[in-house]
Amino acid sequence: MVWSPFGRFAVGIAEVEWLRTAGQGLSGRLYYPAPSEVKAAAAPPASWLRPWTWRRPFQGVPWLWDVQYARGLGKFLFFRLHGFGYDVLKQMLVALNTTLGKAQRMDMVPGAPLAPDAPQQLPLVIFSHGLGGNRFLYSIICSELASQGYLVLAVEHNDGSASAVRLPGGEWRLYGGLGDEEAQVAKTRVRVREMKAALHLMQALHRGDRVPGVELSDGLDAPSFLRGRVDLRCVAAAGHSYGGATTTALISEDPLFRCGVALDPWWYAVYPESPALDRFQTRTPLLIVGSHDWNVPNAWNQLSCGGERQQKVLAAARQQGEKGQEGGRTGGGAMLLSISGSSHNTFADFLPLFGQKTGWLLERLGLSARLDPVLGIHLSCTALLHFLSLHLPLTPEQRAVQTWEPAKGHSALDAIKARDAADAAGAAPAGGPLSWLFPGRGLMLGLSDFLIDLLLPKRGTFRPVSGGGPPPGMDKAKPAANGGAQEPDDVVTGAEAAEAALPSADPASGPHPHAPSEALAPEGNGAAGTAGTAGTAGTAGTAGAAGAAVGAGATTEPAGLAVALSPERRAELRASVNSRYSAAVEAGEVEEMHALLGSEHIFICRTV
Template sequence: MWTTFGQFAVGFCEVEASGEQPVAGRIYYPAVAAASGGWLPSRWRGSSWLWDIHYAMGLGKFLFFRLPKSLLYSLLKRALVAFAWAAGKAQRMDMTPGAALALGAPQELPVVVFSHGLGGTRFMYGIICSELASQGYVVLAVEHADGTACAARLPGGEWRLYNGLGDEKAQVAKTRHRVAEMKAALRVLQALHQGEAVPGLQLSYGADAGSFLRGRLDLSCVAAAGHSYGGATITALAAEDPSFRCAVALDPWWHALFPESRALTRFSTRAPLLVVGSHDWNTPNAFNQLACGGERQQKVLQAARPQGEGDECTGGGAMLLSIAGSSHNTFADALPLFGQKTGWLLERLGLTARLDPVLGVYLCTTAILNFLSLHLPLKAEQRAVQNWEPLKGHSALDRILERDAADSVKSRGPLSWLFPGRGLVNTISDFFLDRVVLRPPPVGVQPPSASGAKQAPQQGAGKPNGTANGTANGTANGTANGTANGGASGAPAGQGSEAGSEPADVFTGAEAAEALLPSADSASGLHPHAPSSHSVPPLAAIAPQQRLPAAQRASLRAGVNTRFSERVEAGEVEEVNALLGEQHIWRCMVVA
């Protein structure tokens, strides 16, 4: 069972509102601890991670979207759905549905509105959301109804499964729809705070919409956060809506921004922006491209910088942080929750990550909490309940150092000869994908070689994958089957391969299949994908003089969660180094 580090237990409830802009999602909040005891062992208490079979069905559709319909694929899809349903139900989260608000929580609670990535859901970032709730935040994780969720439960109970991104025009429309849903989500929270009636507003697990959060939210402390597609969504949102005081974009897929977004030109707000980009997505691939969208990322960072004077000043500055060894999946629940249950087998197959997934999500959450504490005007009582500073036990830095040291001398065991180099699955997966899983490429497109050689992606290509394994190579094998300029069938943008068929998609089933099996070159070293020359140096190779002096680190750590700044400042780089440890930071820079 996953347990949070904050002093509060975590409660949750589902929320939906059917007003002018319908919205649905899950609210995470600091709660009264559940009663202990009972006949169940502790690992079976709490709540299931996956709470409806529709989500397992949606995951199957997301991963097999636009792959040829045949008996083989039908069987594979059904097996995946069954496995996802069983594993998701068995995985427990230390959260209580419908629990009362924590008695010791501040009277007014800061707010975070969260946007999931492509193929994500309201609960697929439950670790980060529940960690924030355990530190005194109320988090509303929106489940987007634009078709980018693997499955979404709409207000009224209707289900919508993943239906692709469509062509570039349709994709931009989806981003605008997502931004509108995020604004509607904040209006729902405002209504809950004021006890107002909103059409169709309902909470689950017996929570009363009129009294549950009445008078308990601090609407002057509202932040937006999101991953991948959601990272671009919240950046577009924060660039234009002053209700959001700051924003945290986790490995954003910048291609999702609509062209006229203020996030690409000049923020019209003063919101500081934190971009936590993965090592993989921020390392140039063989074609000197960043999977996140490097050119757009530079535009976003420049658009966020402070400009103007006095009342005309806009932009709060930005920080770009890349955690060493991180991948696109570092931020979602899948690897931390499920990656260690078959650890020995994954290690033998070469599928282990260079960055421990549990440590990765701790480092990410610590960076988020630090940024929120700096750039939200938190009150003294709101700061007093937070205990995320590493010296107080939130971080697993010492444990992971010990584990790295042990791994360096550990024997690979008697069967290690079966898994040389990249590992057996890594070795055969390119051939399997090219010859068995992937559809034949359109006429005139050279297919990838069985040895893993990649073709240059077309303009705008990238892997906006919020749940499966993303890589620095973006679309890689998937570009043979379709990009923003056409779908898997090779049909023109915005059209299906035949009348009434699913629309051409910029993210094809081929790319989903590649994400499912390790095939691409990774920047971050030992990883669910193949090793690379860009791998992170061993900790022992980092000279002590490259690290902050112990006294300076202690001083900077002692100052966290004590001050507020309206803008990102240059000194925050050293603060982050002190907080996370330089050995875990691949890149950190600010635009101030």
């Protein structure tokens, strides 16, 4: 299968390597608009709900770039977990990931020329991956941006948090562990420096400088390829999880980034001295797209994202008063958006690409979601594109080439409701042709579940809070095979970090309301705020996790109001998208987001 983006442009890619000094380098992948005629193959227009089609073999490029990434993912999920059972499962996972990753094709063209009809200068987005991620784990989002006329540089961080990173010169470094609290924030400092270095590199390539140690793959000449093509007035940063925290820390201190998008950020990774926790030193608007699961209280009545820190970030980003005014905030404001039913992994490639093929395994590895994965990634891309169009000073030429549009009237809401009803009734998933051997499950699923249960019993729910040492029952770091070196004394293993992305196994996490008339958001604690009231069909759902005071001296404000839009008003708002620029977040953007995504898909939407 080939996944194709929706924009008017084909997507070109090039691997980037920059050996800065001895032992220091920058790696990543460049996504950019390419001529539409170089698309992988001619095909009928894809449905927005299912943007892939069957095509001839070997069309496009494989999703998995190198087998080292499969090995890195295995090391991430089984980091510091030893024993025969874990070794067997790791090798099974590496083999499965390699097979599926090579078979899954992406509609991208390595080394393609820049599209001649693209804007002369391209807005730039620098993307930061999450824990255990890499340069291609967010190919759907990055390629969607490129197909709409953006230039995207996905950085592969060299702080040990990537599942695997290819260093300049060809050396590979696999996942190195999360580390204790001090090590976690130290990684974020490295990540912020790498994001700044990535912008410095793009500035140099725009000038046409021949930067020592810089190479682009597929024979592209680095000094000439992007000469004069980067719009340095329109630079944004985006990232997921660890990368969301990285993005927020970056834009709070570097004014060269005009806009920021944090996808389900893990706030514990923000270093304590960051302006993101006190007062933004910039006027950069911030969009936080937090998952549903990480914005409802877990079994410990806490938000998995870090509720108290999230409130500090919102307070620090608040636009209030004038610059230099005593006690006034000078940030560009922020929007907190949460899509109903979304999980921490809604924003990565796993669910949309492999959710239907290996849903049973993804669920056992903690990579599943209640929301239809294709719908979830589409809603996320729409929110991201809308926010960028509002808060980057795009030229008319740059706006004219963008073809993104909000979700059509059709949605996967009915299918999700049917799935919820089946789950509530205890119905088993449909079986395969040999399901008579394993009623309700099927032979392969039954055997797979049996092996997983036998070799990898499910661990207890992990409490993702900083400090306090490892959870009970965890062994201390064991000597590594090479020279007896000690592996990092992690707070958690990779498997437990993945499990933290799940909704709590405790019922305290509550149901996942996909329609506001059916369920209320659970009441939060002081950090989470108070849940709102469910509206009627067609209005906003609850707006929980927002009622607490947002910082010293800040006033308590309502979590957010239900947004009822008439068909006429919704059509008016949708027709006006991608037509204006705002230097700061405005309260009216809540209504616009409801019009774009549909209120039935919004769990939280508020601005500060």
